[in-house]
Amino acid sequence: MEFNLPHTIALLSRTPATLNALLRDLPEAWTFHNEGENTWNAFEVVAHLIYGERADWIPRARIILQFGETRAFEPFDRQGHVQASQNKSLAQLLDEFARIRSESLDQLRALNLQPADFARRGRHPAFGPVTLSQHLASWAAHDLTHLHQISRIMAHQYREAVGPWRAYLGVLQCAGHSAP
Amino acid sequence: MEFNLPHTIALLSRTPATLNALLRDLPEAWTFHNEGENTWNAFEVVAHLIYGERADWIPRARIILQFGETRAFEPFDRQGHVQASQNKSLAQLLDEFARIRSESLDQLRALNLQPADFARRGRHPAFGPVTLSQHLASWAAHDLTHLHQISRIMAHQYREAVGPWRAYLGVLQCAGHSAP
Numbered sequence: 001m002e003f004n005l006p007h008t009i010a011l012l013s014r015t016p017a018t019l020n021a022l023l024r025d026l027p028e029a030w031t032f033h034n035e036g037e038n039t040w041n042a043f044e045v046v047a048h049l050i051y052g053e054r055a056d057w058i059p060r061a062r063i064i065l066q067f068g069e070t071r072a073f074e075p076f077d078r079q080g081h082v083q084a085s086q087n088k089s090l091a092q093l094l095d096e097f098a099r100i101r102s103e104s105l106d107q108l109r110a111l112n113l114q115p116a117d118f119a120r121r122g123r124h125p126a127f128g129p130v131t132l133s134q135h136l137a138s139w140a141a142h143d144l145t146h147l148h149q150i151s152r153i154m155a156h157q158y159r160e161a162v163g164p165w166r167a168y169l170g171v172l173q174c175a176g177h178s179a180p
Numbered sequence: 181m182e183f184n185l186p187h188t189i190a191l192l193s194r195t196p197a198t199l200n201a202l203l204r205d206l207p208e209a210w211t212f213h214n215e216g217e218n219t220w221n222a223f224e225v226v227a228h229l230i231y232g233e234r235a236d237w238i239p240r241a242r243i244i245l246q247f248g249e250t251r252a253f254e255p256f257d258r259q260g261h262v263q264a265s266q267n268k269s270l271a272q273l274l275d276e277f278a279r280i281r282s283e284s285l286d287q288l289r290a291l292n293l294q295p296a297d298f299a300r301r302g303r304h305p306a307f308g309p310v311t312l313s314q315h316l317a318s319w320a321a322h323d324l325t326h327l328h329q330i331s332r333i334m335a336h337q338y339r340e341a342v343g344p345w346r347a348y349l350g351v352l353q354c355a356g357h358s359a360p
Contacts, residue, residue, distance in 0.1 A: 003341040007207045011334070017201035022194055022327075027187045127344045134343030141342050144335040145351040147202075148328050154191070155324040161183040162321050163314030164307045171325040174354060 003118060003133035008140045013105055015143040016098035019046060022150070024094055031090055035156045042150045046093045047085035048078075049146060053100040055080055057139045058107050064122030064132050065111070072123040108136075183298060183313035188320045193285055195323040196278035199226060202330070204274055211270055215336045222330045226273045227265035228258075229326060233280040235260055237319045238287050244302030244312050245291070252303040288316075 001007070023031055023042055034041040040048070060073045085093060111117075118133035155171040166172050181187070203211055203222055214221040220228070240253045265273060291297075298313035335351040346352050 001209045001213070001337045001341065003338075004207075004209065007209055010205075010207055011210060014202055014206065018198055021197035021201045025190075026194065027184075027190055029181045029184065029187055030191060033181070124344070127348075130343055130345075133341065134345060137338045137341035137343075138345040138349065141335045141338045141345070141349050141351065144331040145349045148331040148335070148351040148354065151324040151328040151331065155321045155328070157181045158183075158317045158321045161181065161313065161317035163310055163317075164304070165310075165314060165318040165321070168307075169318065169321050169325045171321065171328040174328065 003137045005113060005118075005136070008136055009105060009108065011140045012101065012143060015049075015147070016094070016101050018147065019049075019150070020094050020098065024091060030154050030157060033153075033157050035153055040149075040153070042153055043085070043090050043093065044081065045146050045150050045153070046090065046097055047081035047088075049143070050093060050097050050100055051081040051084055052076075052142070053097075053104050054084075057135075058104050060122065060135060061108070061111070061132060064120055064130075064135060065117070067122070069121050069123045069129060072125045075125050183317045185293060185298075185316070188316055189285060189288065191320045192281065192323060195229075195327070196274070196281050198327065199229075199330070200274050200278065204271060210334050210337060213333075213337050215333055220329075220333070222333055223265070223270050223273065224261065225326050225330050225333070226270065226277055227261035227268075229323070230273060230277050230280055231257075231261040231264055232322070233277075233284050234264075237315075238284050240302065240315060241288070241291070241312060244300055244310075244315060245297070247302070249301050249303045249309060252305045255305050 023046070031042040034044075055074070056076055063071060063073055088096075113132070118131065118136075120132045121129050122132070122135065124130050152171050152174045155169065159166060159172055162169060162172070203226070211222040214224075235254070236256055243251060243253055268276075293312070298311065298316075300312045301309050302312070302315065304310050332351050332354050335349070339346060339352055342349060342352070
C-alpha cells in the first residue's frame, strides 16, 4: 500500500482505544513486568507513546513543513518518557495518551496537507533525508511496533507456564527486535 | 509468573474488545491484505480465533478433565476457520468472537477449577503430556501470538511507505515466526 493519509489517520486514531481495551485494570503481573534487564514493561511503552506525541510526530512534521532539509529534527530522547510518567498510574497514562493523540490528529488535520506536500523533505539526524509521507507512515507503523512489543512482553510472562507449547507459539520465538 | 487463573481470565476477557478497537471499520487496505503467499490477513486471524473457541480451548480442557491422558485431543484443523468465515464481514466476525469468547469464559468459570486441577494431565496429539494449567496458559499466550501477528501483518502493508525507517521499526524486522 502506498502512503494514504485517511488510512494513516484511521489507524492512528484507533491505538488509544486498543491499548485501553487491552491494558486497563489488567493485573500488574501483565503490565508492570518486562522482558529482562534494559527492556520496557507495558506501562513504559504507553509512556513512550505519549512522549512521542509531544516530541516527535507533529513537531517533526512541522519542522519538515517549515524548514525542509535545512534544519535537522531534534534527536529523540528514548528516556524522555521516564520523567513524564513518574507518580502516574497506568490508567492515567491511558487517559493521557487518548487525549494527546486526539490533539495530535486535530493538529494533523488542521495542517490541511495536500498530495504535493507528502513529497516534501526534511532531515533526520541519524538517517538523513526523509519525506513527510515517510514520516507519517512511520508514525502509524511505530504504533504497530509497540503493539507488537506489548503483546510480546505480556506473552513473555507466561513463557514457562505454557510448558511444551513454548516452541509452538510464535510470539515466544520473537527475538525482541522491536525492543526500544 | 506462574499460572494464575484470574490473571488468565483477565487477559482472555480483553481480547475481543482489543481486536474490536483495533480493527472495526478500519480500511480494508489494513485488514484484508496479508504478508504474502500462504499467510493470513487480519480477517483470517479473527476467524481462526473463533474456530479455536469452538474446537480447541474449552473442548480440550473438558477432555483433560474427563479422560486425562487416556484420550488424545482431536488434532486442530488450521484451515477450520475458512468455511466458518465464508460470506461474513469482519464486523460480523468481531461480534461473533466477542460472543463466543464470553460463552467460553462462562464455561471455564462453571468448571469451578481448584488448584489441584491445574496439574491434571491430558495428551496432546503432537507433543504428548500437557497439564491443564499449561493448556489454559497457552490459550492466553495464543491470543497474544495473534495480536502480535496482526500488528505485524498490518505494519507489513507500510513496509515501503516508511522509507528509511524500515530498518528501525522492530515490527518490520519480525521474521513471521508467528505465522499460522
